[in-house]
Amino acid sequence: MNEDEKRNREAAQFLDNLTAFLLDDRSKEEILESLQAQGVDTEERLREFSQILSEHAPTWRERASRARRLAKVEFQHEQVKVRRNRNEVMREIQALVESMRAQGFPLEAGAFHRKFKEATDQDLESLLEDLRIQRDLALRKERDANLDD
Amino acid sequence: MIADEFWFFAKKSWQIPNFGRHKRIGMADAKDRAAEILRGPEGGGIYLSLLDFAQKLARRYGWKLGGSLPQSRSPDEVVKDVVIKVLEGNRVWDETKEPSLVNALKGMVRSDLGHLFTGYEATHLEPIAKSLPDGSERAADDFPTSEANPEQILLQREQSGLEIVALDMILEEVQGNADLERVFLELYESDSLQEVARRSELPMDRVYSVRRELERIATRITPQRVAREARNRRKP
Numbered sequence A: 001m002n003e004d005e006k007r008n009r010e011a012a013q014f015l016d017n018l019t020a021f022l023l024d025d026r027s028k029e030e031i032l033e034s035l036q037a038q039g040v041d042t043e044e045r046l047r048e049f050s051q052i053l054s055e056h057a058p059t060w061r062e063r064a065s066r067a068r069r070l071a072k073v074e075f076q077h078e079q080v081k082v083r084r085n086r087n088e089v090m091r092e093i094q095a096l097v098e099s100m101r102a103q104g105f106p107l108e109a110g111a112f113h114r115k116f117k118e119a120t121d122q123d124l125e126s127l128l129e130d131l132r133i134q135r136d137l138a139l140r141k142e143r144d145a146n147l148d149d
Numbered sequence B: 001m002i003a004d005e006f007w008f009f010a011k012k013s014w015q016i017p018n019f020g021r022h023k024r025i026g027m028a029d030a031k032d033r034a035a036e037i038l039r040g041p042e043g044g045g046i047y048l049s050l051l052d053f054a055q056k057l058a059r060r061y062g063w064k065l066g067g068s069l070p071q072s073r074s075p076d077e078v079v080k081d082v083v084i085k086v087l088e089g090n091r092v093w094d095e096t097k098e099p100s101l102v103n104a105l106k107g108m109v110r111s112d113l114g115h116l117f118t119g120y121e122a123t124h125l126e127p128i129a130k131s132l133p134d135g136s137e138r139a140a141d142d143f144p145t146s147e148a149n150p151e152q153i154l155l156q157r158e159q160s161g162l163e164i165v166a167l168d169m170i171l172e173e174v175q176g177n178a179d180l181e182r183v184f185l186e187l188y189e190s191d192s193l194q195e196v197a198r199r200s201e202l203p204m205d206r207v208y209s210v211r212r213e214l215e216r217i218a219t220r221i222t223p224q225r226v227a228r229e230a231r232n233r234r235k236p
Helices: A003-023 A028-037 A042-056 A060-102 A110-115 A121-148 B002-013 B018-039 B043-065 B075-088 B101-123 B150-174 B178-186 B193-200 B204-220 B223-234
Strands: none
Touching: A003 B043, A003 B150, A003 B204, A028 A042, A028 B043, A028 B204, A042 B018, A042 B043, A042 B075, A060 A121, B018 B043, B018 B075, B018 B101, B043 B075, B043 B101, B043 B150, B043 B223, B075 B101, B150 B178, B150 B204, B150 B223, B178 B193, B178 B204, B193 B204
16 A cells, blocks of 8 residues: 555555544434534424424324325315305306296296395205296196197 | 124234344334434434535535535435435434444445535546557556556546645644644544544643634645645745
């Protein structure tokens, strides 16, 4: 081994020893002080650690709380969906009523559609169903009448 | 009849082959046990000591290679990845081989940092297969098997040069303080706090405060500063 190689090896050994020495048997205070000196935000890192635990190793309490949050979000989503469906049903009823009126068909269920706001979703669905039946009957009658002529 | 059914179910639950059951339960146990410790009163301290360990190890690699962690990774990210993998069971803490979770996690951090820096070294080496200026093709056979190729030799020379520069820079900061100098000299022979205290014949509390001072010095001597200094020294 030449002189350069010897020096290199000694330097590497010294730096290894220094690193191990700086890590040996350290108190919490020393670790905190050292991290802060290296510019590490220890509070932020500890918050991050709590987040890691909560996401990757949740307790049953955290799991339950997450499930509750998820259920709440899903419920809100469902409500929006129901409201949207209700609006769609109402629009369909209005379109059907207008088309039947235009064709001069009798509207026996017409009275109901004025109380949309009071009607339940189920009421609206059955009103729509009734109107469809009335329209189909009226169309059939009209077709039969045309055939007779 | 009831007894027969009970026997059937009891037997069914034990029909899983023993090896598979133990392996599965073992992995789940290790994961849960690690989570239990990390959630406990020592958890935060363990995480911070891992961060500190990763910072110092990355600096040590940096002194060797003259830069920070490759692939834009930070020591904090390496620690975070290791902890997540252990909590999810993607890396297993074998308590029978290493009873201390901190030591097991440190081993994993060391291994990941090592791989990152080894990868960095590999990407900084010129490929063996190369077209030479004379038109011939260089292949692995062109290098003697027992010796490093010219690029490896050059890289090794530059890297060992960096470590000498880092050592010199530390020495410059230590000179003039008798206790620091004593501990510095002992670090050629030992890496343990107790051993250095014994050899230097300094009281233990003095060794702790000298270590704090050495820590501040080491923090100031960043790998980037070392690389700059090495470049300046190479200039004619």
